[in-house]
Amino acid sequence: MKKLINTPESVLEDALAGVAAAHPELAVDIPNRVITRAARPAGPKVALISGGGSGHEPLHGGFVGPGMLDAACPGEVFTSPVPDQMLAAAKAVENGAGVVFVVKNYTGDVMNFELAAELAAEEGLEVRTVLVNDDVAVEDSTWTAGRRGTGATVLVEKTAGALAERGAPLDEVAALGERVNAASRSFAIALTAATVPAAGKPGFDLPEDEIEVGVGIHGEPGRRREKLRPARDLAAEVVDTILTDHHLTPGDEVIALLNGLGATPLLELYVVYGEVAARLAERGITVARSLVGNYVTSLDMAGFSLTLTKADTQLLELWDAPVDTPALKRA
Amino acid sequence: MKKLINTPESVLEDALAGVAAAHPELAVDIPNRVITRAARPAGPKVALISGGGSGHEPLHGGFVGPGMLDAACPGEVFTSPVPDQMLAAAKAVENGAGVVFVVKNYTGDVMNFELAAELAAEEGLEVRTVLVNDDVAVEDSTWTAGRRGTGATVLVEKTAGALAERGAPLDEVAALGERVNAASRSFAIALTAATVPAAGKPGFDLPEDEIEVGVGIHGEPGRRREKLRPARDLAAEVVDTILTDHHLTPGDEVIALLNGLGATPLLELYVVYGEVAARLAERGITVARSLVGNYVTSLDMAGFSLTLTKADTQLLELWDAPVDTPALKRA
């Protein structure tokens, strides 16, 4: 394992020290593992809090700032945070208008946020939880823990963050988050596996010419393995897989997030995006907005995920709203 | 080789199609391989043009936009662009106030931009060239092609771009660019080599526990190979190496760019940045501004480079000025 770290045990703490040093606009509580905005919003406003295992940077800490999150709770690498973090975050940023937790659908995250919500309620805070479950690689049946939460998290955090910033009430912000999640589907392909520092070796073995189709952001297995194919074919397959599940029809508008999983050069992401855009055009879907880059990563995994969110006037307007975070800025 | 491409030959063209699809705010001339702003600046203004081999994204295309570049000329992967591109770009964006070429110091880039400047002059355009040569891994002697241009390019393009946007005259913009370059030093460490699509295999072999200290952004060899060490040691060595060359003294202020080489997770970059910040503090250097992320990459190379630019009031003010490009935004 070749990594720029001090020790596997100290990765999270050391990275938080770096975040603190690099971002005076954030307040980083290293012992409690909570990242908040350095400047508290003025009036009462719904506080938007997210969190999850580390290793997906810039998610979530990179999205803390005006127009997006109020706080992020980073867990150990690929391990959900503990309720104490979310409670500390909620107490730190609650601003008289209640708290929304944005939670990616993984058993650990769901349960830890659930306990946090209980604890926060005991302390008199009003909490709503928005569950993100957009990964169509997993069938959403009683046979599974349900679809995983991936790229749609960025969409939910951005749009709900914009709405919260405008002073919308708690239930409205939560409802918007749920609506954006419901309007979103994602699908990912990995070329290589991620190596968790504490594990010291790749999470799965993939032969030199094979890809994992439908991979999860912690290296969860996908639908199948197959030979690597040209970007054009992979893009078409990913688009078609999402459209099948999503029931978009010609004429629909989407926000498209083409996300790098961590080790994919931006040059390649643009190659893929060109093919995604072409395929969507063939299928009659209009891309109203797009975002290409590393937003929900999986450590050093090579590959990409595509998220398509059905757009409407309100969502586009919230998507376009100003935001000022380390990883997403818009004037 | 595992890459998200169609064919090695079509990488640049396919990626440009993706850039065009993803960025309506840019105009991408695919046959001529020139990226410009979709909206031309209103009044006369010095046109800032850069370019270089592809594979370093977001450099340079990702820095085209208000407050930074007017045009970028992407060459084939790791190969300098040809003069025709720069000429086409200059003719497209020249705006009555002359043209500044920002050129990274590599023999091919220097010569192709030199021919472009000749051609542009023949067409009646006034051209100045700013050479960027910040990589202290190479001794700047008559025995070499001189220090290579790396991370400082971002600083030069940002600050000269801000100055040009304000209507400063040609010589002033060029002089500022040269001043920023002279105030900047960089040094890089690679954990793995990059794989150029056309080559199909990594540019060099690095044993599983070794690093290349002083690597160039095309995989040029560094000062030496050694065993991987903790991030703290590597950060200290990189800081000390730069300070030795740079003659910064306690109390000096710097802009620090901690740059990922393409395949390094942001989590690790933050770990390194925490150590860089700590070492600079130990050495009495104040970080006035910082930027952590992938800005001057080397395809899928894992590793980082650090650039330190001695700051003063003018540079900080230009660094803080608004910018609206795909890869760098500031309100």
Added chain:
Amino acid sequence: MPDTPRFDGPLAESWIRAIAAAVEKEQPRLTELDSAIGDGDHGSNLQRGFTAALTALDALGPADPGAVLTKTGTTLISKVGGASGPLYGKAFRAIGAALPGPAAPATLAEALSAGLDAVRLLGKAEPGDKTIVDAWTPAVTAFRTAAATGATLPEAATAAADAAEQGARDTTPLQARKGRASYLGERSIGHQDPGATSTALIFRTLAETLTT
């Protein structure tokens, strides 16, 4: 039956300390099982949690079994994260809440049953879903049956441990329907569940603590 030893504070503390030691020892195995159908961190998750519990119990000092186990649960919740942290944390808190003082076998049986209820309330797993529940359910049944027929604490706990181990082994042919392993679908079949395995470890440790 004044002669029958009761499950008191010192025994509760010994149990937790013994779990910490057992987890430390079995960590590679738990990690290996979790690598096969999960994300390979179950061993280190529990080690982090129970190591923290030891520190918490040091700070707590002598206490009744309820306080010891509640503190343990709270610590697990605060330190583990992942799926097992809240599940085991809630379980130990529920067991603790049901043990205001030294307990006879029947009381301990009900406390362990309350722990199972807490796991099921939070995790919503049914028996057969290939989870902690598949070891904990037969363990509670065995403990309760033994206690009802007059078994001593060591006897009841040994029966529970045997049942938990059997339950853990019986997860091997199951297809996971909860947690990370459920993403594998049919590919989860043929592997023993890590959580059920650690539950068996927790019950075996209880039996050993009460026996020695």
Added chain:
Amino acid sequence: MPDTPRFDGPLAESWIRAIAAAVEKEQPRLTELDSAIGDGDHGSNLQRGFTAALTALDALGPADPGAVLTKTGTTLISKVGGASGPLYGKAFRAIGAALPGPAAPATLAEALSAGLDAVRLLGKAEPGDKTIVDAWTPAVTAFRTAAATGATLPEAATAAADAAEQGARDTTPLQARKGRASYLGERSIGHQDPGATSTALIFRTLAETLTT
């Protein structure tokens, strides 16, 4: 000497077509040499350039040698990039500018010398810096000497090719002081320079074109 054939348009075109064929064939070797001390693209750079030159010459149609070589140089500049594109591009443009019509050996010698001047003006390399210059310089000297002593075109070109090949071989013990290889410092010693090698190829091809 009306019998001596002159270097005319068709010969110039044959030369460029032969270079394209030779580069195609020798690409792996050039790439290998450039991988050792450069970035491994010298072969593909030249192939891209000379393939484009063929297309450009097809479009140009029959022309005098100056027009053929100027067009070749312009095409190399437009298509190659890297260090070799501008250097060879400028060189062929300079050779072309010195050949307004069919040329006798002495005139071609001066044209090839003008090509060398162009390389040196742009690249600022001295002999011994381990570059194109180290093959081109002895080639020009040999060509000029042969022409001065009454050699025919084939004879002069063969002498130049021999000298260029010797010059290329002689780059092996040198330490590079220009271009990418200079970053290697002493580690560039022991490898033959790719650019000098392609220059030798260009001169050998000229000799073969004029001989057949």
